[in-house]
Amino acid sequence: MRKRTAQRYQRATALVTSLVVLFMSFGLGTALLSLSTGGLRHIAREEQALRTLYAAEAGLEFKKMQVWKMFKVEQDFDNFVPWELASPTNPMATVGGDLGDGLRYSCGIVGQQINSNFSRELTFRAVGWLDQDNDAQLDAGEYRTVLEQTIEFTLERSQVFDYAYFANNYGWMYGFGANDLIVNGDMRANGNFDFSGGTPTINGSVYASANNKLIPPAEGIVNITPTQWSNSYYNSQNNPRARQAYDPTRHGAKGSETYEQWRDLIYDQNASIVNNRVSGAVVSDARGTKTYSGTVLDPAPNKELPLPDLDDISRYISLSQNYVDQRQTFADGTPNPNYGQEAYVEVWNSSQNRYVRLSTNGVVNGSGVLIGTSDRPIRIHGPVTFTGDVVIKGFVEGQGTLYAGRNVHIVGSVRYKNPPDFRGTDPAAIEQRNEKRDILGLAARGSVIMGNVKNFGYYPLNYMRPPFTKPRYDEYGNLIPAFDATQVDEYGRKRYQSLYSDDYIASIAENINQIDAIMFTNFVGGGNIATGGGGCTINGSIICKDEAMVLYSLPLRLNYDNRIRDKGPGTRPLIDIDLPRAPKMVPKLWQVLSGGAG
Template structure:
């Protein structure tokens, strides 16, 4: 994000987790040599058998992780695990150390019990045999474990601005009401951005906020640079949190789960009291997969639940109600998007009581989620100035998104944190001209883990360098990716598309043909690029909700650009 060169003065989205909740084993590294100095030989064998059994637990956990990796986010997700109940999954597998068999282990899945719709508890027993299971003098040790697997909400929505890449706020007229985070370096470029963050709190099981973690501010998985001129309540050194573990950004390439959710909710969108679409757009014979929505203050876009659009979405105008739209293509914002019942300002000081009260007082306010499998495009993408400036930013080396980003998924990190090539922390997979992903195997086929449309040998979506989770190599954002792939004619669009086809996309846009869009009330999410170019020396741009993206290409002129976090996302 940067100020224009012409004015330098100036969901369910879910991730998978594995957590041991009852465990009688230690994370094992086989320390046989050190054990042999302890106690009698029999005690050594007993300890060794315990470690062998522990290795069996770890081996089975790795198998569970492989199943998770290969399973797309669908409700049958747990079927593969539930089918393992009562099975002897590992039988007399040898544990090797320096080419020598240390022992053998067996693993049995005792039961798989539902905790709720999104979690299962797996009880399993591992037995270690030393020196082997068939030795008449074998020493055996048994470990029983309960492992919880589940699907949890992603923490990427805990931030007003989140980039799964290198991030930057390079402009003196930029304000964030909320916390910001990137999975790469965060560069402020010496500019005077204003950071007014929110304290972070533990999340309790009942959805309420617990103890304060820190005061909020800026978070990065690499270093934070150029921050010496920051202003705001969370602009001091203690508010700059460097080298945090990366926060995984879930991909939404497979919309199947959201289609099930839309059907379960019987979701609708109304305009002027008329239903313009329900549940899924593009699932019926003769129905276009694309949706056009335009609301006015008198006849707003009335959201009620989750809607899936299999193609593109064009949206502008007033929003009423609460809901989310998942689009399989691009989302085009052709004018201001504004709540009829908007969010109230976040007060100072931003203590726990203030945050809790704000959430309570704004719970019923309008809410819109815009989730794009491809890109979110704000303004007239055909405008020559829009294309020239966005192209420069998209092609900037700091904004790389080619799927050859290495093990950490971050561009420009091949030399590692020490910045020196040829050292131990190098990311040798980055820019090696090989698309490194995992592939479906016969094991996946045996467990029924290969979804329709895939076969043994195909890339597993979302693994390795498949950053957007579509199972195909992508060279990074190209300017052609922002273009509409369908004609601007009513026959190709559901919703309330104009009866008379516009001569161009600019004619469809509001706010000075899309050049001066200054209000976006929405939670914006894309696994690709959020692109926005707005001009006008007096323009004040407000984004109220959240901006979560792999890349962003925001170029703005005017008095200021403000992103304000919708704190309802913290629950």
């Protein structure tokens, strides 16, 4: 009997165990099903978050590039004025877009901060969402991501002034050997840079950039590697007007704090990557950045730089009228004699036996002829604007920029009364000395023309008109015709001519052997130089859209004046002479404000 009882217990135990296993299996399956469903939902949410983030970023990028393109072309803040009323509850200048598959975006300006006359900060807010009912509206319950970014749009010191030679179109040097053209500074073009008929000496970097706005489009190639000097040979020339070559005893070991202070102001034959950026003389174009020996330092293509635009001369009239010298002392502690003074230009009047001021509140209404001698130099202080032409030759004293509403005509050598001297073993002492020395900017809304225009013929006019000059497109795709210096302008004069008669220009014109100036033009920079022999030396820069200098005797030397260059991000140049400014876009705060189903 017992045996029978024992069998029944075993069967009961087996039944209970089976039920437990069954329920456990059911629970595990339910749990797995629940976990799988939750995982899928999580994956779906992650996918929605990524898609809507992508849409919001697309809208943000589209809108800020729209504003940047406008700002890059106009180079003023007139179009920013209505946006002063923008707020999160009153977004302005909104744009929207459909990316397909129910993915949409909307972006607008929700704030503006005015930092100065040259800086505005715009806050953009963008939303990307899944438009489930396809009504092009953001509805409650539709998944979305909201982004916000603040960007500074600023008109600041232009990087084009970092170069001894800058051409906004094509850079070219024809017929120069190693001893015929010696450039102590960097050169750049917003297109190809072509050396032909010889290999000149460039003690600095050469840059080119691809540019599909030019006609024909530029590949952005530097066609050959120029000759360069060694650092020791360069310094042995003892040139008072050339920036120094790298010397570790003066400029510090590479990578040091001292080196960082001077690296952008010196020449270095041996280029390398120092503290994560290129240092020294390189050849940089659409194929990347390499040393003169061919070692690739950075494979990324070089990019074009925006050129300042002087079309709105009223902006520079205002600059001149409102200028007051704010510098009380120089770096060595000595007082600035021009502190608190307005902008002005003065010339010696022999009949009155005294200096006379041509400007009123920094402005000359009309044209002016400025002729200085060693004993009676032209006196310049601050930014002075002429509404017509500036005709200039001779000696100059002071620090400032002459703006011309039309052309600048250089009709003889232009020399500083007190030129800088970059020689010495103490870079800080050199800067303190040169901070007080003369410096001149010549900026033309039209062109910078060199020489006696009455004698202009095939040279240089062949290089001032099509087919040598080329058309291009602006940022909006509008065709800009090629510059033609022989066209008659609104004054009834050919564009290369002065508003003064050709006979008068011929009566005062002299051989040009030296130009001490930073020259900037919205159009062509060129003419006939060194026509009387002796070659020509430019101590400063030539910055233009089209370059057309014709040299009648050799050599040509360019010495960059590094006093107008800053020492890196966030710094100022040694001397600020209010040169033309260029647009720049600086990203600030970027943040995700919200995400999910609203």
